[in-house]
Amino acid sequence: MPQLPYTDDGVIEAMLDVTDNGLSQHEAAQKHGMPQTTLSDRLRGIPPKSEVNHPGRLLSKSQEARLITWILRQEALGYAPSHSQVRATVAALLRQQGRERPIGVHWLARFVKRHPSINTKIGKRQEASRFNCFTPTARQLVL
Template sequence: MPQLSYTEENVIQAMLDVTDNGLSQNQAAQKNGVPQTTLSDRLRGLPSRSEITQPAQLLSKSQESRLVTWILRQEALGYAPSHSQVRATVAALLRQQGRERHIGVHWLARFIKRHPNIETKVGKRQEAARFNSFTPMAVNWYFGIRESEYGWIKPENTVNVDEGGIMAGFGLDSLVIGSSDPRRKAFLKGSQSRTWTTFIEAVTADGRLLKPGIIFKGKELQQQWFIDEFRKIADWYYITS
C-alpha cells in the first residue's frame, strides 16, 4: 500500500520507473510509495500540488530559498535577523514587485517549518570588536604560537582561565532566526558600552582548581555589602577595577 507521506523525488522516481525501466504504473507506485492516481496524473502532464498552489503563496520557492540564504549569511556576519526584520524584508520585496499583500500572523512560523535548516533561537549579544577579532587566521596563529613558544611548559604549570560576567543594566539578547545546526550559535554584534561584574576561574592541565575571583567595577570595594556573606559560601578573591 502506498505510504501516506511521499516527496516530489518519490514521484519523479516512479515516473522514471514507468518511462525508462518498464514497470507498470501500479508497480512503480507501489515501489515508491506514491498513490497510483497521482502517478497517473503526472504522467499525463498535470502539475504537482505545489506547482498548483505556488501562485497563491506569498513567495515563490526560489524566493524562499534566497530568503533562507540571506538569513544564514546575516547570522554568519553577526546580524541574525529577528522575526520583525524578516517580515519587514519580505514586505519590502513584495512592494518592490508591486504586490501589496498582507503577511499573515502565522506565515513566518510556516516558512520556518518549510525550511528545516533554519529555526528560531536566542541571539547572544557580543561587542563588534570581539566578534570581528575571532577569525580562523587568529585562531591558527594562536595555536601556532602556543605550540612553538609554550609547548615545553609542564601540565601542572599550564593554566586555562575562563572569564564570564553579568552585565549591569538592560539585557540585549533577543529571539532571532538562524541556522538549525545546534553547533552554531547566533551572536549579535553590538557597539554599546557595558558595565560588567566579572568572574574569573582557572584550572591547571593536571586538574587542580584555582581560587575564583570576582572583579567589580569601581574605585573601592564596599565590603559591608557582601564580603562576609560571600565568604560563608566560598573563599574567593574580590577586587575592583
C-alpha cells in the same frame, strides 16, 4: 491506505513504459510500485504536490530559498535578523514586485516551520550596535 515508496526516476520509467512500450497505466504503475493515479496525473501533465506553488503563499519557492540564504548569511556574519527585519525584507521584496499584499500575523511562524534550518537563526538578541549595519541599502543587496 499506506503511501507507496517510489522515486522520480521510477515515475519517468513508468511513463516511458506506457508511451513507448505499450503497457497499460495499471501495469506500469504496478511494475514500478506507485499508485496508478500518480502515473495518470504525470501523463496528463499535472505536477507533483511538492512542486506546486500554493495560492496562499506570499513568496515563490525560489524567493523563499533566497530569503533562507540571506538569513543564514546574516547569521554567519553574526547579524541574525530579528523577526521584524525578516518581515521588513519580505515586505520590500513584495513592494518591488508591485504586490502590496500585507504579511499575515502568523506568516513568519509558518515560514520557519516550513524551513527548520532557520529555526534558531531568527530572533536572537543582538547588540544594538549590530543593527546599525542593517539598512534598506543592505537589504537591497539581497533582493
